[in-house]
Amino acid sequence: MNYSRIIGTGGYLPEKILTNAELETLVETSDQWIVERTGIRTRHLAAEDQDTCDLAEKAARRALDMAKCDASEMDLIILATTTPDRIFPSTACLLQARLGNHGAIAFDIQAVCSGFIYALTIADKFIKTGAARRALIVGADIFSRIINWSDRNTCVLFGDGAGAVVLESSTQPGILSSHLHADGAYKDLLTVPATIAQGRLHGDAFTKMQGNEVFKFAIKALSQVVDEALAANQLDQDALDWLVPHQANIRIITATAKKLKLPMEKVVVTVSEHGNTSAASVPLALDVAVRDGRIQRGDTLLLEAIGGGFTWGAVLLKL
Ligand code: ACO
Numbered sequence: 352m353n354y355s356r357i358i359g360t361g362g363y364l365p366e367k368i369l370t371n372a373e374l375e376t377l378v379e380t381s382d383q384w385i386v387e388r389t390g391i392r393t394r395h396l397a398a399e400d401q402d403t404c405d406l407a408e409k410a411a412r413r414a415l416d417m418a419k420c421d422a423s424e425m426d427l428i429i430l431a432t433t434t435p436d437r438i439f440p441s442t443a444c445l446l447q448a449r450l451g452n453h454g455a456i457a458f459d460i461q462a463v464c465s466g467f468i469y470a471l472t473i474a475d476k477f478i479k480t481g482a483a484r485r486a487l488i489v490g491a492d493i494f495s496r497i498i499n500w501s502d503r504n505t506c507v508l509f510g511d512g513a514g515a516v517v518l519e520s521s522t523q524p525g526i527l528s529s530h531l532h533a534d535g536a537y538k539d540l541l542t543v544p545a546t547i548a549q550g551r552l553h554g555d556a557f558t559k560m561q562g563n564e565v566f567k568f569a570i571k572a573l574s575q576v577v578d579e580a581l582a583a584n585q586l587d588q589d590a591l592d593w594l595v596p597h598q599a600n601i602r603i604i605t606a607t608a609k610k611l612k613l614p615m616e617k618v619v620v621t622v623s624e625h626g627n628t629s630a631a632s633v634p635l636a637l638d639v640a641v642r643d644g645r646i647q648r649g650d651t652l653l654l655e656a657i658g659g660g661f662t663w664g665a666v667l668l669k670l
Contacts, residue, residue, distance in 0.1 A: 355478035356525030359418025359517040362638035363409035364395040378503035390601025394510025394626030397493045402436045404445045406513035407491035418517035422450035427486035428457040431466025431630035434493045464658025466630035472529035489515040490630035499557035510626030514634025524669045531664040541659040572663045574610040580665040597656035598622035598632040
């Protein structure tokens with residue numbers, strides 16, 4: 352049996368840090384409200400001259416270094432983003448050019464905060480069918496560019512960043528199963544409704560969110576999808592070494608951990624320092640815990656995320 356295994360991880364956060372105290376000067380909010388309701392204390396913001404491909408390139412190079420691979424060895428590049436640098440070509444193609452890879456399959460995935468889980472799943476299918484041997488998967492977003500900085504409902508939640516993994520075909524177990532879902536009936540609960548036509552942007556190009564509705568749906572959907580992943584592998588919660596969840600809100604993370612009866616010591620939490628970095632959130636959290644030595648080769652991990660669409664999913668894997 353052919354598996355795809357993660358052989359390298361990488362992450363990048365822009366230098367500039369925005370604290371809750373600074374947000375207090377922008378909108379009517381407080382450090383106490385933000386920490387209590389979300390768990391977020393700081394988030395990183397891209398510099399004006401940084402684009403999504405810049406962030407993606409840094410994370411990708413770190414993942415390639417860990418994997419001891421050259422970019423030219425990748426035959427698939429998938430980049431998950433909601434904030435691409437151009438309408439086209441895809442940011443995956445821009446990244447491919449930066450890395451000096453010629454000829455690999457390269458495309459973007461748009462599934463908002465679930466983008467990395469979607470991208471990882473697609474790459475796994477390519478590798479399992481023999482259509483690719485090595486793949487570079489990146490989640491990168493500059494959400495600060497689609498946030499209205501005078502809307503307290505959204506501006507306290509998001510940050511910028513990129514995370515990446517290198518996948519390789521292996522006979523050793525790697526990705527065990529993946530479970531993707533979407534329901535477009537919820538398209539208006541979390542959206543940037545603007546469109547482009549006749550050379551101009553039409554409509555509102557800022558993130559709109561009915562936070563409370565998203566919150567309730569997220570808890571329900573994530574609880575179901577983590578159960579689905581365990582059941583598909585006939586595993587119970589004890590088999591899990593780590594939960595690497597989407598980092599949107601500490602209350603959603605703790606609710607999912609509770610559902611899994613997992614102690615918080617087995618949950619990777621970066622939301623307090625990163626905020627919600629959308630497609631970058633899961634691979635950034637994974638990279639942090641791999642590099643600080645908490646996650647070890649051979650561990651069983653459950654990755655999950657939910658985002659606009661709604662889209663949601665989980666990946667169960669052996670590292
Ligand atoms: N500071 C102070 N008060 C605030 C702020 C703020 N930044 N934001 C909202 N409030 C107020 C509201 O106006 C409301 O006041 P009211 O009672 O006078 O009307 C009150 O706080 C409570 O508002 P709720 O929306 O009910 O607060 P809630 O406990 O739901 O927390 C939050 C809001 C943090 C947004 C939460 O709902 C949440 O995390 N939602 C999910 C977000 C998410 O998971 N997104 C994932 C996908 S993201 C993606 O795909 C891009």
